[in-house]
Amino acid sequence: MTPAEVSAALVAWFDEFGRHLPWRPDEDPYRIWLMVVMLQQTRVETVLPYYERFVAAFPTLADLAAADDEAVLAAWKGLGYYSRARNLHAGARELAATYDGRLPEEPALLERLPGVGRYTAAAVASIAFDAPAAAVDGNVLRFLARYFADDGDLASPKTRARLERLATSLLPPSGRGTHNQAAMDFGALVCAPVPRCDGCPVRAGCAAFARGIQGTLPKKTAKAAVRTERLLVARIRDAAGRTLLRRRPDSGLLARFWELPNVPDDGADPVAAFAVAGLDLTLGATLGEARHVFTHRLWILRVVDARLIREPAPDALCRWFDDPHGATLPKAFSKTLEFPE
Ligand code: SF4
Structure with missing residues (x-):
């Protein structure tokens, strides 16, 4: 063709x-x-x-x-x-x-x-x-690798070029x-991960189909492994039913979003870790566990009921919210608000 x-x-x-x-x-x-x-x-x-x-x-x-x-x-x-x-x-x-x-x-x-x-x-x-200009996404790359029977590794810049x-x-x-x-x-x-070659309108020109190798293309090296991070999340509510949220840093994952205060859940003393972050609190019962998957990261959130001993330090970047769902709170955290007391 x-x-x-x-x-x-x-x-x-x-x-x-x-x-x-x-x-x-x-x-x-x-x-x-x-x-x-x-x-x-x-x-x-x-x-x-x-x-x-x-x-x-x-x-x-x-x-x-x-x-x-x-x-x-x-x-x-x-x-x-x-x-x-x-x-x-x-x-x-x-x-x-x-x-x-x-x-x-x-x-x-x-x-x-x-x-x-x-x-x-x-x-x-x-x-x-x-x-x-040709817009080449992953679906187009797969189609092209098969149509032209190109067995280069898709992870290689040379193959992509x-x-x-x-x-x-x-x-x-x-x-x-x-x-x-x-x-x-x-x-x-059509030229999906499992190709639907029956009725494919360009089958007559497809080099991979002609050689019966469409199922083996494209060649791809394995994806990077997903890293697991465990966080201990403090769900803090006051007598008026408000929820304490903390502003995330200005850069990095979910930058400048609000979050429930949290520290690494790595076996170290979490109360001490919260104190370093400007939050003096006591931890109570575990309320539940949530998981959230990012591209190369899995968060496992252990959510714990917590009470403040004193108001947070100003540099803790915390604020009380009557309705935390109204804040820009990522899904990873908003689902933890629903755990029963
Ligand atoms: S014949 Fe099959 S492998 Fe070739 S382009 Fe069509 S769907 Fe893709």
């Missing part, structure tokens, strides 16, 4: 079976950027209600640029991977300051925005501006955004 035939077959398949996302061809590039970012590491069905909520809160790039951090995190709450929201927000501010509040059309300029890598820049530029060049060779002269969406959806739904 020629590149034009492959592209036409993918687009025809997409027209009939693809998951069409809620933007029109004339839609605001900001919304396309937002959707592309939300879809990183998250399924379409999960993203849609968050997308609607976010654009209702910040309908334009200017609205997002003018918003405060807390409001942006609150609108993103529940979707996870919060660095995406922070980067979007920082990017919107940068665009408001340098590009008159518009997204640049060139992928290379988009890549200068915080959190925007090659894939995001190509996806946004091609969908919003028909830029000649080679497959990206092949992806670019398939781009049509126009309608690249639709082509890219078609290729991504096709990789997700």
Whole structure:
């Protein structure tokens, strides 16, 4: 099959079976950027209600640029991977300051925005501006490795660069955004981890299928192991029913979110560890255990009823909340609020 035939077959398949996302061809590039970012590491069905909520809160790039951090995190709450929201927000501010509040059309300029890598820049530029850039996500890499029977390790930058060049060779002269969406959806739904070769519209050109090796591709080295961290979490409520929360540090995992005060659950004296953090307390009964999985990290939270001996030190960055669910509290902690006394 020629590149034009492959592209036409993918687009025809997409027209009939693809998951069409809620933007029109004339839609605001900001919304396309937002959707592309939300879809990183998250399924379409999960993203849609968050997308609607976010654009209702910040309908334009200017609205997002003018918003405060807390409001942006609150609108993103529940979707996870919060660095995406922070980067979007920082990017919107940068665009408001340098590009008159518009997204640049060139992928290379988009890549200068915080959190925007090659894939995001190509996806946004091609969908919003028909830029000649191939958006290559994991689904497209799998499809390309099979279609061209490339047995290079996907973890290798050389293999990725080679497959990206092949992806670019398939781009049509126009309608690249639709082509890219078609290729991504096709990789997700047809050339899936278990390929559905029966009825595949590009089977006639697929080198792996011709050799019967599609089940062995792509080649990938094992993922990094998940690290387990155990935390002892103090659930502290006062006589008025308020809950004490603590602000997380300005950088790192879940930066600047609120959390229930916690210390490592590593066998050391937890009361002493809380005292070092500015919290003098007594610990009571264990209320329950929660688990939360991040990309390469598993948190095991042992939640303990606790009472303050005195108000927290100012540098403990704590505050009482009548309704802790109303704070920007990550899911890992919000579920521990429901444990019965
Ligand atoms: S024939 Fe099978 S392996 Fe080849 S592109 Fe189609 S679905 Fe993927």
